[in-house]
Amino acid sequence: MEAFRYMNGKLRCENADIGKAAAAVGTPFYIYSRRAFADNFRRLDKALAGSRHIICYACKANSNLSVFRLFARLGAGADIVSGGELYKALKAGVDPGKIVFAGVGKTEDEIRFALSSRILMFNVESVPELNLINDIAGKMRRKAAVAVRVNFGFDPHTHGYINTSRGSKFGIDMSMARGVFAYAKVLRNIDIAGLHSHIGSQITQTGPFVRNLRMALSLAESLKELGIHLRFINLGGGLGIAYREKESPVSVSSVGNIFRKLLKNSRRYTLILEPGRFLSANAGALVTKVLYAKESFGKKFVIVDAGMTDLIRPSLYGAYHRILPLTTVRSPLATVVSVVGPVCETGDFFALDRKMPVPGQGDLLAVMDAGAYGFEMSSNYNSRPRPAQVLVSGSRFSVIRKRETRADLVRGE
Template structure:
């Protein structure tokens, strides 16, 4: 459920017409619903209420300071993958003591900053990284709280580009190496094993893979217990999918129920790292229709949003729902439309790439000057945007009831080259 709905054939973000937002703030425009975000956060909290837990929102999904601040106010933790993300969390009012730090390529300065910030845990992804963390902790005269991110070799049944739990993926430590490395940690003066971690992929629409992975983590937990190593949490990662088209992912309650059953008699906290499931359907991307163009093969709906604003369709061939801001009656249709008043369009952007599209083969009743909304754009939309073709980054708006707040100003063209220099040579 989200709070982007039609009222009298006009799309609203909570209590505000989206066309009013475009008129006021311009296009392309990211719009987020605070009520939707809070509802999704509470769903995870309630799903884990029966067990001691920590929800660590995956910052990479959407790193807006306003989004992070909203989440932090509910006592949520955070999963970060860079020094910059950790700094964002702190700037947004997040508690570093509720931060876990993942990622396969942590630099030494990033490790140092994380330890000095007193984060909850570093998720270790390679043997070499473990030794580097130990060296940094020794230099700082600290004890580093760590968990091994084990690779359970479980197929998440998702897109290959966002699958992370197989042996062929770069992520995590081989399951068969974990016991030896936990023993090393136990014997180190500057490392402390606080948990076991895994993350097997994103946009999972079945709970079966996470159950399989959890069973492997429990097996490792008992092996550690047998040799006297006690950890305080098991981190099952994130990856719960959302509905973009016809997917039917389980709810957080359904997804986590089997995990809680398996861990209910084990003296550990459950950590989880939802990102997409919390923010995807809390955001839309609004875009103006610039031109309608047809040739003998295709109809093109050319809009002012581009792959630089929302790269998922071009990068992953992801399907995202595209809907009109104002629904037209089928009787108000262009020549050549079907009985429903729609024509088949490729919705494409202005960037000079053939793969610059938001959606292909979409049935739309649309005119030049109309506004379209791309649903599910709250995750991996703004956070993956770029200045390709020297296009400024979009403005972003957070709606709370009948109020709209600018949470990122639209970038000006001249801001794009502020850090560049012309040499005199």
């Protein structure tokens, strides 16, 4: 069942009236469905049944503690990229033995924090990083488990900003990978636990995932010649969703079936996936109020009280998000309009030249599929307080992060 749907002409999140939530907390605000988060996790977990696996939630998508705790209770680990995310993961109750630390720029302090927390492993992105982890682990009298992140260099056909393959800053060039594994083998304080290869985000075809696993397995098997026997194959995240009405999301059941077949003869490996968007995007929406409508040089604009400071994806990536009225229109006369925010940037928009019924002043709109990389990428640009976050369970909703105040804007200054 869809988390967001119309009932008696009103858009609801599960069974909660979003309009009532807006009246209680004000706009703009993020609203999330507890059921959708859980359903997404269980669907992926079921698709991977039959193969040893760990689902490490990529908390960069949405690291609100209430959301994080929900996934932790379902059995998820965490894919983290900073000491701050590690802190939040531990606060949320994530088992440190299911935490993997990715990212190209880990600091000495973050490495020490991760080692003292006894995380599962580091996804290592360079030889200098490998050396630093080895040195710090030695001083702490620890053995650091690592997975070498390999960049296989093939194009997963996604947006350039979220394509982590050839020419990006991520991973170790395939041509150098065996040498790096061999080098890691002689480092006294390093345990070579696995191979990591995340090829990009928002991938909706099964082909790139299958190719990635085939190449990872081939390399892992060849490393046995060097006396290196890996325990983990980490394929990262990237499972795509449908943002547009006629798009199709990646079929996780198909991906799971293919993974199971490919891993059938390699049962020694535990598969790790790092989904973020897949677990959280369709569980959330950004609710905003129409402030004004205007026309300029023949173009119609609808100005709302949310902006790129609240949801930057359309401005940053040209990303498409459906925009729905909270109350259905009886006879919608569709007109080409641009839905824009109040921020002093021409790039502050949610939709450009989109054909839709023109909402009236004071009407409420929901910017859909905003549960991932929404609040997480928000900012205080133009000295705008960040919005509240609300979690729905059934017909009840609760504020899981208060709206920032003007006083918050100068705190610490």
